Amino acid sequence: MPLTRNTLIRLKTIDHCLQNRYRKWTLQNLIDACSEALYEYEGRKDGVSRRTVQADIQLMRSEKLGYNAPIIVVDKKYYTYADPDYSITNIPLNDSDLHAISQAMDILKHFQTFSQFTAVNDVISKLEEHISVHISHHAPVIHMEKMPLLKGIEFIAPLYQYITQKQAVEIEYQTFKDEAILHFTMSPYLLKEYRNRWFVIGSCTLFPGEASTFALDRIQHLRPAPESCFVENRLFDPEHYFDHVIGVTRTLQSPSCHVELRFNADQAPYVLTKPMHTSQKLLRRYPDGSIDISLQVVHNYELEREIISYAEGVQVLQPASLRNNIQKRLQTAVSLYGENSTGNQHDFNSDSITEEIPASNSEAKNDENQHDSNSALKTKPA
Numbered sequence: 001m002p003l004t005r006n007t008l009i010r011l012k013t014i015d016h017c018l019q020n021r022y023r024k025w026t027l028q029n030l031i032d033a034c035s036e037a038l039y040e041y042e043g044r045k046d047g048v049s050r051r052t053v054q055a056d057i058q059l060m061r062s063e064k065l066g067y068n069a070p071i072i073v074v075d076k077k078y079y080t081y082a083d084p085d086y087s088i089t090n091i092p093l094n095d096s097d098l099h100a101i102s103q104a105m106d107i108l109k110h111f112q113t114f115s116q117f118t119a120v121n122d123v124i125s126k127l128e129e130h131i132s133v134h135i136s137h138h139a140p141v142i143h144m145e146k147m148p149l150l151k152g153i154e155f156i157a158p159l160y161q162y163i164t165q166k167q168a169v170e171i172e173y174q175t176f177k178d179e180a181i182l183h184f185t186m187s188p189y190l191l192k193e194y195r196n197r198w199f200v201i202g203s204c205t206l207f208p209g210e211a212s213t214f215a216l217d218r219i220q221h222l223r224p225a226p227e228s229c230f231v232e233n234r235l236f237d238p239e240h241y242f243d244h245v246i247g248v249t250r251t252l253q254s255p256s257c258h259v260e261l262r263f264n265a266d267q268a269p270y271v272l273t274k275p276m277h278t279s280q281k282l283l284r285r286y287p288d289g290s291i292d293i294s295l296q297v298v299h300n301y302e303l304e305r306e307i308i309s310y311a312e313g314v315q316v317l318q319p320a321s322l323r324n325n326i327q328k329r330l331q332t333a334v335s336l337y338g339e340n341s342t343g344n345q346h347d348f349n350s351d352s353i354t355e356e357i358p359a360s361n362s363e364a365k366n367d368e369n370q371h372d373s374n375s376a377l378k379t380k381p382a
Contacts, residue, residue, distance in 0.1 A: 003065075005042070006038060006042065007056070009034075009037050009038055009041055009042070010038070010048065010052070010053070011056055011059070011060060012037075013030075013037040014033075014034065014056060014057065015060070015069075015087055015088045015089070016033075017030055018071065018079060018080055018081045019086075019087055021080070024074075024077075024080075025080065026077055027050065027054070027079065030053050030057075031047075031048055031049075031053050034048045034052075035047040057079070060088065065088075067088050069086065069088060070082035070086055150196060150198075150217065152198060152215065152217035152218070152219060155198075155200075155216045155219055155222055156191065156198060159188055159191060159200055159222070160191060162224065163188045163190070163191065166230050166232075167224055167225075168185055168186065168187045168188075168224070168225040168229035168230040168231070169185070169188060169222055169225055170184075170185050170186075170222075170224070170225045171183075171184055171185075171186055171204075171219055171221070171222055172219070172220040172221040172222075173214060173218055173219055173220065174218055174220055175218060176218070181220060184206045185205045185225050185229050186203065186212070186214070187202050187203045187204070187232075187233070188200050188201075188202040189201055189203070189211075189235075189236075189238055190202070190238040190241065192213075192248055194247050194248050194302070197216075197217065198215070198216040198217075199213050199216065200213070201238075201248075203231050203233070203235060210235070210251065210252060211235045211251065213248055243278075244256035244279065244296055244297050244298055245298050245300065245302075246277055246297055246298075246300070246302045246303045247302025247303070247306075248302070249300040250298045254300070257297070257298070257319055257322075258294060258295075258318070258319070259294065259295040259296070259297060259299075259303070259316075259318065259319065260283065260292060260293070260316075260317040260318045261292070261293055261294075261307065261314055261315070261316060262290060262292050262314065262315040263290060263310065263313055263314050264312075264313050265288055266313055267310055267313035267314060268289055268290060268291045271293060276293075276295060276306060277295050277297055279294075279295050279296040281293060281295075292317065299319070299321065299322055303322070304325055304326060307322075308326065308329060308333075
């Protein structure tokens, strides 16, 4: 049963009071203690009613939360625990609780490669030590896509700390298109992940007054800047900044637009079961199984790339600007496979290769296996 924060504060307060055997607790004493706790933690000044605290006591006595608290009334006036060692925080875990924790740990293990989860790794180890006594080991049943060697993930932990501490940072950054190193100061506000690539969004000296996005895999060096350099975030709401965005590309001035797409019968089930965006709506179904959907999103690079990934399975209906962009990009792609294309547009030779990348042992082995497989297919009798 989910509990509100206020309820949890009251239950913990009542529990703390009843553990104190050096004082006698009337119902009014418990009401006052709960009111003070709510004012301290939540700033509530309206206090707690007599009926609310009585309901809390009954809840603690019941099995609804698994407490079964032995709360008794002495001399028809004073509340206490019949067992002086009892506390609601000492409730043992049942089998259902243990299995739920075990399942949660299976998921948490997938994040162990991130440095900011180091402390959690220790907790997982302790939990495994205790839970393994009650639960038999099993083969992994969850596999999540992860890239432990992603460039730039070492900056996630320090940037997380800088954001929470409102600490400006000095960054050395190199784009994919420019060999020059950019040097700037940034006030980071938000970390964003998209398709296993991480980004930091904030205000920087290169583009003052704008919300700038930088990929962590292109950061060369990162160090704290003087505290006076930090600029408070008055540019955007981090919770809703990406509400109408597929990916990470947008500006403060980027308006969302109404997009309509038509998917053929082959692609329709995939789009319906895995929507492209939270704004996706089904507009029309056709007898041949095709569908029309709408999105309310910013027109950016990631949207176009997502549409192109469906190739001949999708048609842009509107807006016209998006339709024209997709048409041009597809025409360029088709030109790479035209009759005059040799499959090697630049007619490379060995002298024009900048760098020969040696295959790893696993890649070489895969190539060898593939060669043997192809040879077997060629020699197999009809």
